[in-house]
Amino acid sequence: MALEAGSTLGHYEVVSSLGAGGMGEVYRAMDTKLGREVAIKLLLEEVSTDPERLARFEREARVLASLNHNNIATLYAFEREGDTSFLVMELVEGETLADRIKRGAMPVDEALPVFLQIAEGLEAAHEKGVIHRDLKPANIKVSEDGQVKILDFGLAKAMAVEGSASGDDGLSESPTLTLAATQRGQILGTAAYMAPEQARGQAVDRRADIWAFGVCLFEALTASRGFDAQTAPETLAKILEREPEWEQLPPPTPASIVRLLRRCLTKPARDRLHDIADARIEISDALRNPESQRVVATVPAGGHGAFSVSTLAMVIVVALTTLAAGLWLGTAWRQRSEPRSPPTAAVVVRTEIDFPAEAPLGFGTTALGFDSPQVAVSPDGALIVYIGKYGPGTLLYQRPINSFDEPEPIEGTEGALFAFFSPDGDWLGFLTNQEVKKVSLREGDRPQTVCKARNPTHAAWVADGTIFFAEDEGFTLSSVPEAGGTVTEIDSLGVGGRQTYLSDVLPDGKHALIQTALTSIGHDYANTYLLSLETLERKLLIERGYDARYVPTGHLLFARSGTLYAVAFDIAALEVFGASVPVVPDVRMESLFGQAQVAFSATGTLVYVPGSDAAIGKIASIDRGTEAVEFLDLPERVYGYFEFSPDGSRIALQVADVNDYIVIWDRVAKTERRLTVPGNAGWPKWSQDGDEIAFTAAMPGQGHGLFIAAADRDEEPQLVFMGETRVAPGSWHPDGDRLGVYSFDGRFRFGFLEIGDDTVRWASRSDASEAAPYFSRDGRWFAHSSNRTGRYEIRVRSYPGDEADEQISTNGGMEPYVCRGCDELFYRDGDRWFAHTFRQGRKIEFGPAQLVFETDFIDTPGRSYDVSSDGQQLFVVKRAHEQINAKLHVVVNWFEELKRLVPTE
DSSP: OOOOTTOEETTEEEEEEEEEETTEEEEEEEETTTTEEEEEEEOOHHHHTOHHHHHHHHHHHHHHTTOOOTTBOOEEEEEEETTEEEEEEEOOOSEEHHHHHHTOOOOHHHHHHHHHHHHHHHHHHHHTTOOOSOOOGGGEEEOTTOOEEEOSTTHHHHHSOTTOTTOTTSGGGOHHHHOTTSOHHHHHHHHTTOOHHHHTTOOOOHHHHHHHHHHHHHHHHHSSOSSOOSSHHHHHHHHHHOOOOGGGSOTTOOHHHHHHHHHHTOSSGGGSOOOHHHHHHHHHHHHHOHHHHOOOOOOOTTOTTOOOHHHHHHHHHHHHHHHHHHHHHHHHTTTTTSOOOOOSOOOOEEEEEEOOTTSOBOTTOSTTOSOOOOEEEOTTSOEEEEEEEETTEEEEEEEETTOOSOOEEOTTOTTOOEEEEOTTSSEEEEEOSSEEEEEETTTTOOOEEEEEOSSOOOEEEOTTSEEEEEETTTTEEEEEETTOOOOEEEEETTGGGOEEEEEEEOTTSSEEEEEEEOSSSOGGGEEEEEEETTTOOEEEEESSOEEEEEETTTEEEEEETTEEEEEEEETTTTEEEEEEEEEEOSBOEETTTTEEOEEEOTTSOEEEOBOOBTTEEEEEEEETTTOOEEEOSOOOEEEEEEEEOTTSSEEEEEEOSSSOEEEEEETTTTEEEEOOOSSEEEEEEEOTTSSEEEEEEEETTTEEEEEEEESSSOOOOEEEEEESSOEEEEEEOTTSSEEEEEEESSSEEEEEEETTOOOEEEOOOSSSOEEEEEEOTTSSEEEEEEOTTSSOEEEEEESSOOOOOEEOOSSOOEEEEEOSSSSEEEEEETTEEEEEEEEESSSEEEOOOEEEEEOOOOOOSSOOOEEOTTSOEEEEEEESSOOOOSEEEEEETHHHHHHHHSOOO
C-alpha cells in the first residue's frame, strides 16, 4: 500500500516517499516518541501475508538488530500495525554508490577510502556471523563528508522462503532477484553481483560477500560492471564462464589492488580471498603508502589475465615469500626433530578452516555435557587437532594447517574430551572419562594409556616430561610422568566447596594457573590465581578472568564475556603488570564452567572458534515424540539450576550474577518474583506440596548455609544447616521433614538431613564421587550417581534401610530424576537422556534403558534438566544465539599483533 505524507504507522509519521526497493516501499518518517527521523520499509505483501516467512523474517531481524558499526545502517525495529509489517531503520543521507558511478569512474584516491569503509563494515558483520548476500552499489550510501553506510545488511536471508529448493543460502536469498514485484533493472542489478556458487543456487558463506565486494570495486574504478548482459540468465552465464575485462582498469590502479581484485573474483570459493579483513589491510596499506603502490597495473588489450612486466615482478616477489612460508609450514610437521627457523617475514595472516558436516566440532558431547576446549595446535603451528563428533561421542581429527585436504580421524581416540601436545610436538596427549592417554602421530601408532584418571578435564605437558591434569570434574590437581607410573595428587583445588579449575601450567613446571568462581556459578566473575605446586600457596593475578594461558611473548591470555584479553606477565617475578587489554573479540566461551575455545602454538599461530558466551540461554522444551523445540517466554541470561513446581505452573531459577540469585517465574501470569535470599544463592528445590523451596547459599566470612523459604511470600528464609563447604539439596522426602543433600568438597558425597536437626547423616559408601540423591514418590527408595566403577552410573537404594545399592545404568549416567506422575527413572549421559520404567512391589523392578531425548543444551551445575510430570517433555537451557560449529579462525604470526596491542616493555 502507498502511504501519503502525514499518515502514521504506530508512533511513526510519514514525511515523504524515498522510493521503491527490493523489499517494498521506502519512506522517510519521524519517530514521534524519540524525536528522530528514520527510514520505514514496508514489506512486500507476499512476505507480510505469509506467516512462515514473516516469522523467519522476524527471527533474522533480531540478529541484524545486534549489528552496531559506523559503516552499517542500523536496524532499529521490526513492527506491525494492523496488517502492515515494516522495518524501522536508520535514515542515511547522501547518494548511493550506484548514483555516484553513474557520473563516471571513481579515481583511485576517491574509491579506496570508500571501499576501506565497506570492508570494515563487512568485517564487523562477518565476525558476528552475518552475511549481506545482496551487496551492490545501490545498497551502499556515501554522505557528503565521505561517511559510508551499507544498507539492507543480511535482509536477503530474512526475505528468503524457508526450505527453498536452493537451500538456506542460495538464489532465493536475493530478494531483488526472486520477488516478482521488483523492477527489471533491479533484477539485473542483483544478478550482476552474484558469486558463482550463488548463481548456481549453492550454499553461500562470507566469500559470496567478498566476490560482490570485488565486483563493486571493479565497477567503481571502471564505471562498468564486471559481468553485464541484457538478461539475468546471460549475466549469470558470464559470471560462471568469463573473466572481467581487466584491461578496463585505469593505469594508476596500484598493483596490490589488482591482486586484491583477482583474489576477490576467483571463481572457486575455496581459492577466493577468505576474509574481508585481508582486503581491508591491502587497501589500508595502499592508502598509507601511495607512492610505493604506484606500479602500473595496465593489462594489454586482448590479454585477459596478463600482467605488465612490473606487476609480474611484484607478484613473483610476493609469491616467493608466500611459497617460502608455506614450505616451512608444510615441512615442519615431517621434520620435528630437525632444527628449523621460523619464516623471515612475520606477516599476520588471517584465514578460516571449514570442517565437513560429517565431522563437525564436538561441542556438548562430553560426559559432563558442557563445552570442553575443542582445539589444540602443535608447538610449531603446523598441525591442528580438534575434537569432532563421532556418532554419539567424540573422536580426534588432525589437519595440517597448510592443507586443503579433509581432516583425518586419529584412530583409537574415541571418547576424547581434551587434547594437548608434548612440548616437542612429537606426541599428542588426550583425556577420556577414565584415562590420560598419548599417541605418536608421526608413527601412526595406536594410543597408549599413561594412567587412569577420575573424570579428568584439563591437562598440560611440561618440558621435564611431567603431565599435569585435573580430575574429579576439575577439583583435584594431579601429575604423572609422561612414560606412565605413579600418579601424584598435588592439591584438592575445590577446598571450601568453591568451583576451582586448572587453566595452565607454566613452563617451569612449578606453578599453575587456576581459576576460582568465588561465590557465583558464572566464571565471568571468577578470579585467576597463581598456584605454587611446591608450597600450594596461591596468589591473585587476574580479577574477573578465566581460562588463563601463558604465552611466550610474556603475556597471560584470559577469557571474559566472549572476548579474549591479554595482560603483560613477568615470568621471572611471577607478576602481572599494566592494564588488561581486549585482543580478540567474538570468541566462543563457556562462562558457566570457565572454558574458552582458543589454542595457540609456540610460534605464534592462534586458532579459535568464533562465537560468544555459549552459556547465555533460555529455557526450552523438547517433545518426546516429535523432538520439537519450543522456547519458554523467559529472558536470555546465564542460568544455573532450575526446577518446575510440582504442578508445573511455576519455575524456580538460579540466575548467574556477581552474586547469584533465585527467581520464581509464574508461567501463567508471565511474571517474575525475586526470592529473598542471603548471600549467593542457588540450587532451588521445590517441596512436594509446592509451598516451600530449599536452596543453598554461600555467605562470605560465614560459610555455606542450607535454607528453606516460602515459595509465595516474602519473608526471611529458615537456616537449617551451616557448613564450611557447600551442601546442596538433592530432593525432598515426601513427608516434607527431611532432605536428601550432597556436598562437593573435592569429591561428591551425599547424605540426609532431618529438618530441625543441624547434622547431616552422610550415606555415601565409597571413596568415589557420589551425588544427587533423588527420592521416589513414596520415599521408600532413592536414586543417586556414583563413579566408583570409573565412570558415572546410576544406582538405587532403599530408604532408610542399609541394603546394598543396585546399579541401574550400564553405559554411563548422571543426574537421576524420578518422574512425578509416571513410573520412570530418568538420567542423562552427555547430551542423551535415558529412562527406565519401574514397577514397585516388595522389590523394585526396572525395565531396560530407553533413549528418550537427545539434544544439545547448556550444562548447568547440579541437575541440568527437568521433565514434565507425564514424562513427555524435557526442559533444558539452550543457547539463545546460534554458535558457529563448522569453522575455525586461524591467525598466523598472531604474536606480532599481540606484542603491538599489549607492550611488555
